[in-house]
Amino acid sequence: MVDPRETQIEAFFAAWNHDGKKVHEEIVAATENFDSKYCIGVRGNGSVYKTLLSTGQLVAVKRFHENDGIDHQQAFKSETSILPKVRHRNIIKLFGFCSHTRYSFLVYEFVELGSLVKILSDNLKAMELEWFKRVNTVKGLANAISYLHHECFPDIVHRDISSKNVLLDDECEAHISDFGSATTLDPDSSNWTPFAGTSVKEKIDVYSFGVFALESIMGEHPGDLISSLLSSPLHAVDVLLKDVLDQRLSPPKGQIADQVVSIAEIAFACVQQSPQSQPTMKQVSQKLSTPLQSLSVPFHMVTIKQLFGSPTWTS
The missing domain is CATH 3.30.200.20 (Phosphorylase Kinase; domain 1)
Structure with missing residues (x-):
């Protein structure tokens, strides 16, 4: 329409x-x-x-x-x-x-609500951005990046995906903006590698998506969490996911809780240090659109360790 x-x-x-x-x-x-x-x-x-x-x-x-x-x-x-x-x-x-x-x-x-970072910096607006809206925002962004990487020819890499450059409309749909750093990829160039049918440069957007997804559910930039996980993964053993989520919202429940856990798991895969360990955005988009099974453990017992580095992806 x-x-x-x-x-x-x-x-x-x-x-x-x-x-x-x-x-x-x-x-x-x-x-x-x-x-x-x-x-x-x-x-x-x-x-x-x-x-x-x-x-x-x-x-x-x-x-x-x-x-x-x-x-x-x-x-x-x-x-x-x-x-x-x-x-x-x-x-x-x-x-x-x-x-x-x-x-x-x-x-x-004109996109009504402005950037995600602006919304999350305002307590009232952040609380209005409920879990299902945050899930929808992450899904929309994944679909858009997958489109740029896998449906455009030549492929387009944004190179500046962040909460500053993702705008939300009045229905909390995500809109990628600011293509000033974007570039197109020549499939015959040395940027391409055999793994997962993608390129090294595209993995810049994959990593940035992971950061954005975590920021969406945590309510703040996840830099410290990512650094600690990459430097000392064992520290995550007893850290509960619920404790790193945005505390301005009540914990998610039911199917929304399942989706938040799935987003966290996907995001952690995207911020792995090795590009070969990261999924493609097509895989991310497909996984986010696949119906989920209920959690095997109660939501309040899910740990970061269970999600970080889990073998989720296949080429």
Whole structure:
């Protein structure tokens, strides 16, 4: 089913017929020359503005910082060459862009709730992000990365998957944004290896997905936990999963508890040090969409050790 808002916006950009001058004039007018009152965030290579088009539609405009040199140009090129080619419900939509002597900017769909990291940093918003919503967010992201790695040709590697670059809409669907570091892979290049039909570079996204999945259920960045597990796995023997989950929510129950355990197990596989030990995103997406059996032990007794390094994957 087509979203009428999307149709209106696409029609609006079609009316411009990719006329850079008209795009520039419309956006500069809508943001009042990029007034700070419209700014909703600052990224490494640009600032993001929320603004209303003359159609009455809300969009997000990413204006690249001036005088950023080659990094600016490469990021702009990556976004404008890759995003128009992808179509997935969990990937941000690019409606238009403009390269001007004063401003270079991209016009995206506006995603209501903002980034996951922003939501988790707010106690009230974090508590509103219930377990089933977090599970849905992780599944959506897995599907999107699997699409980039296994359904696009050439394959696309995002290279900057994080809670800052995954945006949630009002239905808590995940949307990958910020493709400034993304790259496409040549299957004939030396990046490819025989294992699991994937490449070393793709495993950057696999690891980042694991970090994101753990952050989603823990409510904070899992860096310390991952470091301790990789350096001293025996320390995880008696650590209960329930004790590392986001304590702002009541413990998950029933099928949701099963799914949270599955996400933790998958995430731990994704952050293994050896790329050969990590699953592909296609395997991750398929596992997350497979009906689960009930836990063999009560949820409150599941330990990190039971999940970390478990032999879940087959090539």
